[in-house]
Amino acid sequence: MSFDPATLKYDANGLIPAIAQDELSGEVLMMAWMNAEAVTKTLNNGRVTYWSRSRQAFWVKGESSGHLQHLVDFRVDCDRDCLLIIVRQTGPACHTNRRSCFYTAVRNGDEVELMAPEA
Amino acid sequence: MSFDPATLKYDANGLIPAIAQDELSGEVLMMAWMNAEAVTKTLNNGRVTYWSRSRQAFWVKGESSGHLQHLVDFRVDCDRDCLLIIVRQTGPACHTNRRSCFYTAVRNGDEVELMAPEA
Numbered sequence: 001m002s003f004d005p006a007t008l009k010y011d012a013n014g015l016i017p018a019i020a021q022d023e024l025s026g027e028v029l030m031m032a033w034m035n036a037e038a039v040t041k042t043l044n045n046g047r048v049t050y051w052s053r054s055r056q057a058f059w060v061k062g063e064s065s066g067h068l069q070h071l072v073d074f075r076v077d078c079d080r081d082c083l084l085i086i087v088r089q090t091g092p093a094c095h096t097n098r099r100s101c102f103y104t105a106v107r108n109g110d111e112v113e114l115m116a117p118e119a
Numbered sequence: 120m121s122f123d124p125a126t127l128k129y130d131a132n133g134l135i136p137a138i139a140q141d142e143l144s145g146e147v148l149m150m151a152w153m154n155a156e157a158v159t160k161t162l163n164n165g166r167v168t169y170w171s172r173s174r175q176a177f178w179v180k181g182e183s184s185g186h187l188q189h190l191v192d193f194r195v196d197c198d199r200d201c202l203l204i205i206v207r208q209t210g211p212a213c214h215t216n217r218r219s220c221f222y223t224a225v226r227n228g229d230e231v232e233l234m235a236p237e238a
Contacts, residue, residue, distance in 0.1 A: 003225045019138055019147060026145030028138060031201040043225060076230070077220040078213050082150040084221040094197050101196040102203040106122045106162060111195070 005039040009081040015051060018083040020093065023072040029093035030101040046071045048085055067091035092118050124158040128200040134170060137202040139212065142191045148212035149220040153202065165190045167204055186210035211237050
C-alpha cells in the first residue's frame with residue numbers, strides 16, 4: 001500500500017511525535033515532533049527533519065551542529081499517531097552533547113545521571 | 120537529587136509522552152501518555168500506568184489483557200518533557216496482539232507490515 005503522510009494522525013497543532021532510535025545500539029536517542037511536510041522531507045531526502053516548536057521552523061537535525069541523523073527505517077504505530085525513526089546518528093544526539101537525551105534515571109526516588117557529555 | 124514528578128513539563132492537558140522500551144531486546148514497544156499521578160503510581164508500584172486520553176482514566180498497562188509492563192528503569196529527557204520507560208513486557212505490547220505497536224514500515228513509498236499478531 002502506498003504511503004501518504006496525510007493519513008497520519010496529527011495533534012491540534014498539526015504535529016506527530018517522532019522517536020529516534022540508533023540503528024546499531026538500539027538506544028532511544030531523542031523524541032521530537034514532525035508535521036506532514038517534515039515527514040515528507042525526511043522520507044524524500046533521508047535527512048531526519050523535525051518541526052521545531054520553539055522556533056516554529058523546520059529543523060534538519062544536525063544542520064548547525066553537524067550531528068546529523070540519516071534515515072535508516074521509518075515506522076508508524078498502530079494508531080498512526082506516533083513515529084519511530086531508526087537512524088544512523090553522527091555524534092551525540094542531545095544538545096547537551098550526550099549520546100542520548102534520556103541520560104537521567106529515577107532510581108529509589110533520586111535522579112541519577114547515566115552519561116556524561118562527549119568530549 | 121530527589122525526584123519530584125511536579126518538575127516534569129506536562130502539555131496543556133497535563134500529559135507527558137512516555138516511550139516504552141523492552142529491557143532485553145531494546146525494541147521500542149509503544150508510546151502512550153502519563154500525567155503526574157500516573158508517573159507517581161508507576162514509580163511507586165512498578166506497574167507501568169498511563170493515562171488513557173480516550174477513556175480519561177488511569178490505564179494500568181495489561182490490567183485487562185494480562186500483558187503487563189513491569190518497570191525496570193525510568194528515564195527523563197534533557198528537556199524534562201518526555202519519558203523513556205524500560206520495561207519487562209509480558210506478552211505483546213500492542214492491542215493488535217503484536218509485540219510492538221511500530222509494526223508498519225514505510226519503504227520506497229509503500230507501507231510494509233513487519234510483524235504478525237502473536238498466536
